[in-house]
Amino acid sequence: MKEAFVIGHPIAHSKSPLLHGHWIDTHKIDATYSALDVAPEKLSDFAARLKNGSHVGGNVTVPHKEAIMAFCDQISETAQKIGAVNTLWLQNGKLCGDNTDKYGFLANLDQQLHGWDQQNDCAIVLGAGGAARAILVGLVERGYKTIFVLNRTIERADALCQELNKALNTNALQSKNISQFNILSDHADLVVNTSAVGMGGSKFEGLSLKTLPRTAIVTDIVYTPLETPLLLDAKAQGLRVVDGIGMLLHQAVPGFERWFGLRPTVTEELRQKILGAN
Template sequence: MTKAFVVGHPIKHSRSPLIHGYWLKRYGLDGSYERIDVAPVDFGDFLKDFPSRGFAGGNVTIPHKEMAFLNVERRTAQAQRVGAVNTLWIDDGVLWGDNTDVAGFMAHLDGSLGTGWEQEVETALVLGAGGAARAVVAGLQDRPLKRIFVANRTSSKAEDLVADLRPGSPVGLETSAWEALPRVIPHARLIVNTTSLGMAGQPPLALDLARAPRNAAVADIVYVPLATPLLAAAAAQNLRTVDGLGMLLHQAVPGFRRWFGVTPEVTPELRALILADIEGHR
């Protein structure tokens, strides 16, 4: 039996076991996927020990993605670029790390907006400068955009992100001061929130979208609640919206394929299963 995990601290609210459990059942595979709560001080030891516990690999979530990046033996190009690891596996005794958030976000964006959406987007605005923002920016850099603005309440973090991802970028990458957002929004045909603002228990993200381009799209990687205040404000302006659940579902695909040997599908049934769980824990 193949065993995999998701590791974080805290971890009890992770939906990853539901996602992978659904796929294991759907494809009739002999495997398991479990939550493991590991405090940051113990994470290094966990990385060394998990193969001896019979695990083929697993997912890494908050707050361990940067520590995983520093402690794996080999990294994919995507993980190296983003500076964070969310997927682990053992290959010939070597601990590898990948970042599947990039592919997860872009797959959901393509599915929500349709192929070719980037032909209408010259300028994108990414809010936040953490690991998720790095994955989003990296994904957008691979599309034929002209400019990406990064804005964060702590401006130095945005400056660090841009400094790390700008070298060799085919897309212009710039920072924007948070207070300058009203001047950027009218030019941004794609706006992506990667901050925790709008998440259940957090303050809302207050953006004036009245001056956003009429055909703009607004994405939020927060998925609890699914309809965040930002997405509600976007819908009120008749803008296209992209919720945060699809990124969670699509980023899980590469890891499952690597551990269990089957490429799983993100289906409406799976999405409905996770939505029902979210609604049940309100």
């Protein structure tokens, strides 16, 4: 039996066991996928056991996405650019790390809104934390010419833009204070919320979507609630919206394929199953 995992601290909230368990059952694979609470001081011991073959691989979530990189023998180019690892597997006795968040974000939009990136002059990304990094890498790769990174703390947005512009050999990323959204929004093709605003129904204060072009797309990586205040506002303006649950589902696909040798598909049945567990 092949064993996979998700590690974090805490980890009880994770939907990954339900998600991967669905695919394991659907394809009748002799495998398990478990949520393991690993405290930061125990991460080194866990990595050592993993290299000795305790599991075929697994996922990594908060607070270990950056720390686990020190224990990897090989890290994908994507994970190096993003600066975090969320997927692990063993290959020829070596612990390998990748980051599938960029893939999950792009694949969700590809599935929900075919051709969404054909208008790629300007994107606005709200937030400059860990979640923003993977999305910014993805938007640069999809050819967005100008990407404004808006954050309440401008210094954090500055540092992120400078780092990624250098890593990606671009000058597309520009930092701004979030208070400037209403000034910048009239040319935006895409708005992405990568911050925690929206969880539990919280909302951005003073942020108006009325100046966005009618062709603009608004997406949110928050999925609790599924329709955040930002998405509800966008729908009220007649804009196209994409919710965040699909990113969670799609980012899991590459890891599952690595561990079990079968590429699963993201279906409406799976989507409803995960939503029903909220």
